[in-house]
Amino acid sequence: MRSHQGKCGYLRLDGYPSNGLEQASDSGIDKAFLKDQFPELIDLSDSHHASRSQQGDLLTLIELPQFQAPQHAGLTGMDPRVKNQLEALQLHPDRHLHFGRDPELPNKDTLEFKKLESFSLSLNASVWDPPSLNTLWFELVNGAYGDVYRAKALMNLPDGRSMFFNWIVSQESSQFLPLEEISAPNGRPASLSELIVQGKHLDGLRIQSTIDLCLLNDAVLEMHQMPLRDRQKEAIPST
Amino acid sequence: MNHAIISCLLANLPAAEAVLNDIDRQGIDTITCLGDLVGYGPQPNEVVELIRKRGIATCQGCWDEDIIDGLNACECSYPSQLAERRGHLAHQWTDDQLTDENKSFLASLPTSLRRDRLLFVHGSPNSQHEYLLPNMDAFAALERVETAGADILFCGHTHQPYVRELRDGSIRVRLQNADHDCDQGEELTLPMRKIVNAGSVGEPRHGSTNATYVIHNDATDEVEIKEVAYDVGRTCQAIVEAGLPKVFAWRLSHGFEFAEQAEDASHVCER
Numbered sequence: 001m002r003s004h005q006g007k008c009g010y011l012r013l014d015g016y017p018s019n020g021l022e023q024a025s026d027s028g029i030d031k032a033f034l035k036d037q038f039p040e041l042i043d044l045s046d047s048h049h050a051s052r053s054q055q056g057d058l059l060t061l062i063e064l065p066q067f068q069a070p071q072h073a074g075l076t077g078m079d080p081r082v083k084n085q086l087e088a089l090q091l092h093p094d095r096h097l098h099f100g101r102d103p104e105l106p107n108k109d110t111l112e113f114k115k116l117e118s119f120s121l122s123l124n125a126s127v128w129d130p131p132s133l134n135t136l137w138f139e140l141v142n143g144a145y146g147d148v149y150r151a152k153a154l155m156n157l158p159d160g161r162s163m164f165f166n167w168i169v170s171q172e173s174s175q176f177l178p179l180e181e182i183s184a185p186n187g188r189p190a191s192l193s194e195l196i197v198q199g200k201h202l203d204g205l206r207i208q209s210t211i212d213l214c215l216l217n218d219a220v221l222e223m224h225q226m227p228l229r230d231r232q233k234e235a236i237p238s239t
Numbered sequence: 240m241n242h243a244i245i246s247c248l249l250a251n252l253p254a255a256e257a258v259l260n261d262i263d264r265q266g267i268d269t270i271t272c273l274g275d276l277v278g279y280g281p282q283p284n285e286v287v288e289l290i291r292k293r294g295i296a297t298c299q300g301c302w303d304e305d306i307i308d309g310l311n312a313c314e315c316s317y318p319s320q321l322a323e324r325r326g327h328l329a330h331q332w333t334d335d336q337l338t339d340e341n342k343s344f345l346a347s348l349p350t351s352l353r354r355d356r357l358l359f360v361h362g363s364p365n366s367q368h369e370y371l372l373p374n375m376d377a378f379a380a381l382e383r384v385e386t387a388g389a390d391i392l393f394c395g396h397t398h399q400p401y402v403r404e405l406r407d408g409s410i411r412v413r414l415q416n417a418d419h420d421c422d423q424g425e426e427l428t429l430p431m432r433k434i435v436n437a438g439s440v441g442e443p444r445h446g447s448t449n450a451t452y453v454i455h456n457d458a459t460d461e462v463e464i465k466e467v468a469y470d471v472g473r474t475c476q477a478i479v480e481a482g483l484p485k486v487f488a489w490r491l492s493h494g495f496e497f498a499e500q501a502e503d504a505s506h507v508c509e510r
Contacts, residue, residue: 129319129320129321131318131322132319132320132322134319135319135321136321139486143489144489144490203485206485210321213325220320
C-alpha cells in the first residue's frame with residue numbers, strides 16, 4: 001500500500017462460522033492502525049464510500065478471517081459467499097492471497113489451530129504507566145495468563161502517543177509501532193484503544209486484574225502530562 | 240576456614256532448606272545471612288523460624304525493615320506502578336501472616352555485622368535499600384567499602400551474585416594556590432577492596448531458577464559462587480495455595496523476580 005500511487009481502500013469481512021466454530025469479533029485495531037498510517041484510506045464498509053470502489057486506481061485491501069486454507073489457489077479458491085458479498089459492493093478482486101500459501105505474504109503468520117479462545121478488552125480512554133505496560137506485555141506473550149498464540153493491541157501512553165502492539169507465537173519478538181497521530185497531553189485520548197488475545201487456557205480475569213494495576217488514574221496522569229504541557233508552552237516563541 | 244553467606248530468602252522455604260542442606264554437606268558451620276527473610280514468598284514464618292532455630296547470624300534486609308517500620312518508598316524500590324502495587328500487596332499479605340514473635344525477631348536484627356575486616360550488610364553500608372549493582376561506578380563502589388572500614392563487603396539485595404575486585408585505582412589531587420602561584424599535586428593509591436554479592440536464595444535473578452549463595456575462605460580470600468537446585472514447583476504450589484498472585488509463581492518458575500527492580504546503577508537511594 002505504501003508504494004501504491006493512487007488511493008487505498010480497506011474492507012474487513014467477518015468470515016463465516018465453520019463446524020460450530022465461531023469467528024472472533026473484529027476489534028477494529030487493523031482499521032484504526034491503517035487509517036493512522038494512511039489518513040486518506042477509504043473505508044469501504046462505510047456505505048457512503050462503497051461507490052468509490054469503482055475508482056480505477058483504487059488499491060483495496062480486503063481482510064477475511066478463515067479457519068483453513070482454501071482448497072484451490074487463486075480466485076477459484078474463494079468462498080462463493082465471499083464472492084457474492086464483494087459483488088454486492090461492486091468489488092471484483094484480481095488477486096486472492098492466503099497466509100501460509102502465497103509467497104507474497106509472510107509464511108510465519110499462519111497458525112494451524114482449529115480452535116482458539118479469544119479475549120478482547122476495550123481500553124478506550126485508558127492510559128498506561130509505560131514500564132507497567134512493558135511488564136504486562138512481556139508476561140502476556142510469554143504465557144503468564146495462558147498459552148497466547150496471537151495478541152494485538154492499540155495502547156495509549158501518557159505523553160499522547162499511541163502504540164500498535166503485535167505478537168504472533170511463531171515470530172521471535174513483538175512488533176511495537178508508534179502511531180503517527182499524537183494526542184495533546186491533556187487528559188484522556190479519544191482514539192481507539194483495544195486489546196485482543198487468542199490462545200488456549202486464557203485467564204481473562206487475571207489479565208484484566210493485572211491491567212487494572214497498570215492503568216493511570218486521573219491524578220497520576222496529570223502528573224505525567226503537566227510538565228509536558230509546560231515544555232510545549234516554553235517551546236512556543238512569544239510574539 | 241570456609242564460611243557461607245546467604246541472602247534474600249524471601250519466604251521461600253524449599254529454597255532455604257536446599258541451600259542450608261548444601262552448606263551442611265560441605266561441613267561448613269559458620270553461616271551469615273544478609274537479610275530479607277520475608278517478602279513475596281509464601282512461607283514467611285517458616286523461614287524466620289528456620290533461621291532462628293539454626294541460630295544463624297543475620298542482618299536486617301529491606302523487606303524485614305519494611306515489615307517492622309512500614310513502607311517508605313524511594314524510586315529505586317519499584318520501577319513501575321505494577322511492581323509497586325504488587326509489592327504493596329505482598330507486603331500486606333506478609334504483614335498479616337507474620338507472628339508477633341517473628342516480627343520482634345526481625346526488629347531485633349542489626350543493620351550490619353562485622354567480623355574483623357569483613358562487613359556484612361543487606362544493600363550497602365548506607366542503607367538496606369541501596370543497590371550495589373555490579374556495574375556501579377567504581378569510585379562510588381570503593382567509597383562504600385572504604386568508608387565502612389572493610390576489606391571485603393558482603394551484600395545481597397540485587398539478587399545477582401557477583402564478585403567485584405576494586406584495585407589498581409588511584410586519585411590525583413591537584414591544589415592550585417593563587418596567592419603563591421604554585422601547584423601542589425599528590426597521587427593517592429587506592430587500596431584493594433572487594434565486594435561480594437551473595438545473590439538470592441529465594442528469588443534468583445541470574446538467568447536460572449537455582450538458588451545462589453557464596454562461600455568465602457577467610458585465609459585465602461577465595462570466593463566461590465554456589466548454585467543449588469531446589470523444588471521450585473513446591474514453592475509455586477504454596478504461593479497459589481496461600482492466595483498470593485499466581486503471577487508470582489509463574490515469574491519464580493521462569494527465573495524472573497516477583498516484581499522487577501530498578502536497574503539504574505547510578506541511582507543513590509534516598510530513603
